Amino acid sequence: MSKALKIAVIGGGSSYTPELVEGILKRKDELPVSELWLVDIEEGKQKLDIIEALTKRMVKKSGLDIRVFTTLNRREAIHNADFVITQFRVGGLKAREKDELIPLKYDVIGQETTGPGGFAKAMRTIPVILDICSEIEELAPEAWLVNFTNPAGIITEAVKTHSNVKVFGLCNVPLGTKMDIAKLLKVDSKRIRVDFVGLNHMNFITNVYLDGYSILDEIIEKYSAPEYHEQVEAISDIVWDIDFIKSLGMLTSPYHRYYYITKTMLEEEKESVRTNGSRAMQVQRLEKSLFELYKDEDLNVKPKELEGRGGAYYSDAAISLISAIHNDKNEIHTINVLNNGTITNVPSDAIIEANCIVGRNGAEPIHIGAADTKIAGLINYVKSYEKLTIKAAVSGSYYDALMAINANPLVNEYSDAKAILDELLIAHKPYLDYVKK
Numbered sequence: 001m002s003k004a005l006k007i008a009v010i011g012g013g014s015s016y017t018p019e020l021v022e023g024i025l026k027r028k029d030e031l032p033v034s035e036l037w038l039v040d041i042e043e044g045k046q047k048l049d050i051i052e053a054l055t056k057r058m059v060k061k062s063g064l065d066i067r068v069f070t071t072l073n074r075r076e077a078i079h080n081a082d083f084v085i086t087q088f089r090v091g092g093l094k095a096r097e098k099d100e101l102i103p104l105k106y107d108v109i110g111q112e113t114t115g116p117g118g119f120a121k122a123m124r125t126i127p128v129i130l131d132i133c134s135e136i137e138e139l140a141p142e143a144w145l146v147n148f149t150n151p152a153g154i155i156t157e158a159v160k161t162h163s164n165v166k167v168f169g170l171c172n173v174p175l176g177t178k179m180d181i182a183k184l185l186k187v188d189s190k191r192i193r194v195d196f197v198g199l200n201h202m203n204f205i206t207n208v209y210l211d212g213y214s215i216l217d218e219i220i221e222k223y224s225a226p227e228y229h230e231q232v233e234a235i236s237d238i239v240w241d242i243d244f245i246k247s248l249g250m251l252t253s254p255y256h257r258y259y260y261i262t263k264t265m266l267e268e269e270k271e272s273v274r275t276n277g278s279r280a281m282q283v284q285r286l287e288k289s290l291f292e293l294y295k296d297e298d299l300n301v302k303p304k305e306l307e308g309r310g311g312a313y314y315s316d317a318a319i320s321l322i323s324a325i326h327n328d329k330n331e332i333h334t335i336n337v338l339n340n341g342t343i344t345n346v347p348s349d350a351i352i353e354a355n356c357i358v359g360r361n362g363a364e365p366i367h368i369g370a371a372d373t374k375i376a377g378l379i380n381y382v383k384s385y386e387k388l389t390i391k392a393a394v395s396g397s398y399y400d401a402l403m404a405i406n407a408n409p410l411v412n413e414y415s416d417a418k419a420i421l422d423e424l425l426i427a428h429k430p431y432l433d434y435v436k437k
Contacts, residue, residue: 004034005326008077010132011088011149012038012070013048015290016314018302020085021055023315025062031323037077038070043092045072050294057300074132079139083322086132086155087148090124091431093287097280098427104273105423106416109266112279113151113201114258114382115410116417119389120424122154123401124431126393129155133163144325146170146318147336151386153200156336157351158390168363169336169351170321171200173253175313177235181208184222184231185215193332197343197371198253200336200353202382204375205251220245248374259378259409321358328360337363343379345370350383381409398425398437 009020017038024033038055040048052070059066071077078084089096099117100110110117129149136143145167149155156169174196182189187210195207208216222228224242233239237254244260245251258265269278276282293303317333324331332355339352342365346352356363371379388404406417425432 003082004032005082006035006037006080007033007322008037008039008081008084010039010074010077010084010086011044013040013044013046013051014087014089015047015287015294015306016087016148017051018054018058018294018306019315020087020318021058021315022302023319024066025058025064026315027319027323028062028064030327031319033064033066036066036068037081038068039074039077040070040072040088042072047291048072050291053297054294054299057297058302061300075135075139078132078135078143081136081140081143082326083144083146084132084136084140085146085148085318086129088125088128089149090121090128091428093280093284095124095428095431096121097278097284098424100269100278100280101273102423102427103411103420104266104270106413106420107266108412108416108420109258109262109269109410110278111258111269111410114255116405116408116420116424118151118154119385119405119408120428120432122151122158122389123393123435124428125149125155126158126390127434129159130162130394133159133165136165137163142166144168144322146321148314148318151200153202153336153351153353154386154389156200157386158393160338160351161349161390162394166362168321169200169353170317171336171353172314172317173201173255174203174334174353175317177205177251177253179313180231180234181219184219184228184235185210194334194355195368196334196353196355197368198353198375198379199351199382199386201253201255202379203253203353204248204256204371205253206372208251216250219251220249250372250375262410324358325360325362330357330359332356332366333358333363335363337365340365342366343368343371345376346379346383347387350387378409385409392435396434396436398435401425401435 055068096112099120103110103116109115145165147169152169152171159167178194182192193209196203197206198204223245229239236252238257336351336353339350354365356365385407388407392400392404405421411417
């Protein structure tokens with residue numbers, strides 16, 4: 001019989017947790033989970049209690065013998081865990097709100113993962129994730145860390161560079177892209193394979209296969225057909241100019257719009273703040289309604305409304321990866337892993353997002369070769385910024401932080417970089433007080 005598994009979720013009070021629970025319950029025949037530990041901090045206890053009650057109702061409905069524990073003691077949850085999932089947000093959504101709004105004052109896109117907002121989030125998160133890793137090394141040295149915490153690429157590279165923890169970074173965007181392509185073509189997603197090249201939230205689709213045959217050109221042609229615009233927008237969050245897509249010769253991720261149509265996105269974000277609030281404000285309203293739903297004592301399934309939170313396919317991405325490791329499936333997953341020569345013109349010690357063969361011993365990236373010159377510059381530009389951000393978070397040096405935020409591709413003026421950094425340090429003083437001149 002397979003070993004009973006203990007899974008610890010750091011950030012267990014997150015509105016995303018019912019997604020994870022659903023993923024575990026769906027895979028009851030292949031994933032023998034005996035203990036599920038949900039961890040949070042004191043400020044998140046009320047939400048954690050609500051999630052605990054919903055989780056227990058979901059487990060009871062399934063008929064499975066999974067014991068659910070909640071705790072504010074992270075060490076207790078990590079002890080002897082087989083898998084640790086991280087999905088936490090240091091400072092909560094109020095911190096994200098500041099991340100988004102402060103850069104906008106300087107006509108810079110904040111954006112919680114790609115812009116200066118992502119920089120601020122990484123600076124708050126890296127010290128915490130490294131503390132978690134030291135506890136994993138002590139209390140569960142054989143555990144796998146599955147990191148969903150954004151910015152996932154930066155956080156995963158910090159873990160890989162500064163700890164001995166076995167780590168995968170994960171994002172639902174690649175799986176969501178594959179599913180959206182299947183919907184566009186009206187075929188079963190199992191018939192689709194997608195080749196990705198790049199980084200987390202900086203990933204290009206260089207080929208798409210249906211039953212093993214390339215159909216990239218067919219999909220590119222659909223960009224120009226109005227009847228496909230709604231489905232195309234699902235893939236990239238925008239319907240690109242057909243000449244741009246044809247000249248690129250590949251498909252984009254939703255986050256590329258911040259780099260290729262920066263002025264347009266800046267104006268959209270400003271307008272959103274004026275009319276509907278920043279994304280963080282919108283999510284706070286959504287989460288409030290979600291937790292009201294979660295309180296319903298008759299609710300014992302993941303509510304459909306959770307899809308609006310942005311976590312589509314989250315459970316499939318996370319729990320299917322855990323199953324691939326536990327069951328030694330040697331199947332393809334798109335994850336954040338050490339490059340190690342997979343993309344030959346990206347630093348070998350960088351974390352990239354790529355298709356990998358995943359089994360009991362970890363992940364083996366599928367060799368890519370050199371990234372096309374059309375995209376290699378942008379990929380390396382972003383990677384340089386990511387590496388500088390990790391350096392700043394580990395050193396605590398103001399000057400390293402200034403160099404990192406100045407290197408962000410969405411920041412075009414040094415004076416803006418310095419002003420934004422100084423405001424972020426004040427706004428997040430409880431979390432960034434370690435940054436010193």
